[in-house]
Amino acid sequence: MSARSGPRGGEPLLDVRRLRVEFGGRTAAVRGASLSVSKGETHCLVGESGCGKSVTALAVMNLLARGARRQAEVLSFAGQDLLRLSDSRMSRLRGDRMAMIFQEPMTSLNPAYTVGSQMTEVLRRHRGTPRVQAVDRAAELLGRVGITAPGMRLGQYPHQLSGGLRQRVMIAMALMCDPELLVADEPTTALDVTVQAQILRLLAMLQRDLGLGILLITHDLGIVARVADRVSVMYAGEVVESAPTAELFAAPRHPYTRGLLSCVPAPGKTRREDPLGSIPGVVPRIPPGFQGCAFRDRCAHAAASCAAAVPRRPAGPDHEFLCTLPADWVRQEAAA
């Protein structure tokens, strides 16, 4: 994908700093997560279920359920402070300059309306575009996402389409207003591998052509490796490691990242009959006010100091990890 202007050079399109989300004072779903997405960049947020990655996306889009509390030092999109934006101004932004696609295209498309009426509604609502022009735009975008006979598809209902086609419709719908930022939450998880590859190629192509910034949320390290410019690994509501993609896979530092990478069967690297690496235990539920490293109960390198505040350590250009271990611990351990 396209070259990235680093978060330190130039204004990022989306800037999230120390985001916190709590539900009813019982569960801290996101605990100080920071990340940024630049124009033309794909930033992958990767983690296991319950780590807070989807909640982070919903918090950015201001789509959290009622009862959730969102706080952040900075939450800005294209220079606008999203924390201070009224609900009505936020809903004007959402679907227009920032768009979101979800995992389950069947649940996010309305079964009672045709594809065409759902797609044109976006443009008519945000831009007041006349129907005929909106239909033209919808047909053009369906063609662009690789759907043959777009005219026919516009008249169909979601249940008449296959899973791959529905997800293409979702992407086309998200692009109706030429957004600058696309937040995609597990966009290919429900699809077959062949269709997944097609959809991800499509996203990469659209990004190149339109200069989209993409925040891609996934649990799949294969997807991360193939599409991301930059990766943030999330665990128990925190970004525990963040690095450019090649760097993260070549030299992961956080014990959780290293554990996660060792769990994935990789042709050529893992051998049949040899056990895969695995992380003992399960993802904990973190109460508000929790102190120290949330991974310490599952970590082979845990020490007494892990119960206190954990430092964020630099480990190279644009590479940080949240751990009490020194930046070169992997090399030290290998030498010992």
Place this chain on the structure above:
Amino acid sequence: MTAVPAIEVRNLRRVFRVRQGLFAEPRQVVAVDDVTFGVPTGSVLGVVGESGCGKSTLARLILGLLPPSAGDVLVDGKRLADLDRRARARLIQPVFQDPFASLNPRRRVKDIVGMPLAAQGDVAAAEMARRVAEMLARVGLSPEQGERYPAQLSGGQRQRVAIARALVLRPQIVVCDEPTSALDVSVQAQILNLLAALRRELGLTYLFISHNLAVVEHVASEVAVMYLGRIVERSESEALFRAPGHPYTRTLLASVLTPEPGLGVPDVGLGDVMPDPANIPPGCRFHPRCPQSFERCPREAPPAWATTGGFAECHLLEKPAPAAVAGAAASQRQLAR
């Protein structure tokens, strides 16, 4: 090792009749179409394919949960149709994808695991408790976890319960239908390691169904690739992943996104034609999506041709090479190597 394969399937076929509208004529969906194969004792046969290819129907037929429309399933040399439910349960057991749906939420873990023993009707209570406790320990669950309800366990622990229930009768064969697809990667690794250890310790045979080719490569000694109800390629695992014979297998392998940065997302070269089991194309059933299809493909169903590790049903494998499109000729050379 005995000469009798653990599972043998002969010309197996299953047809469903579906109605697509209130007044529409019912249509035939051929979910499994004339499938024949054997699984040697102690091996792992991986079955891969896209959704709707018939792999789960195949699993249900082999488990005896669905009667076949034609053909036979033999388990440990005995016709499945001749066995009663109890005898079948002692031979072959399933582990399903969703441990949330397959465990009774109102029963304690130890009762769930003991159910197959109770259903046999001739196991004393003390013996039952002993065997349940032993099986729980084998799958890594504590006696205390045996007292809990499924809702109090994590996804990985629930899958361990499902495995314990499958193994408590000491069957020789386990059919695993997407056993790790609902789990996180770290938990998936735990379960795959457990299944591998149990197979070695108890000498089990697995039929392992998955859409995840990286997982199948890790666990399976042989792989069958299904497309619209047929096994279009079957091969020894290493040969299949090194030199796939069928264009569909190549496409599937190409679309696996291994965690290797910098490679990008491959162009799998399939159009947006989706396979429809109610409308199977004539000739080679893959031809509408095949990047190497030529004039013979829509006319004739390809026979099985030998490959390095097994067979594949593709006209391109016939020797001498057909005068096909340029790409096909190139791939023929590649296959000959």
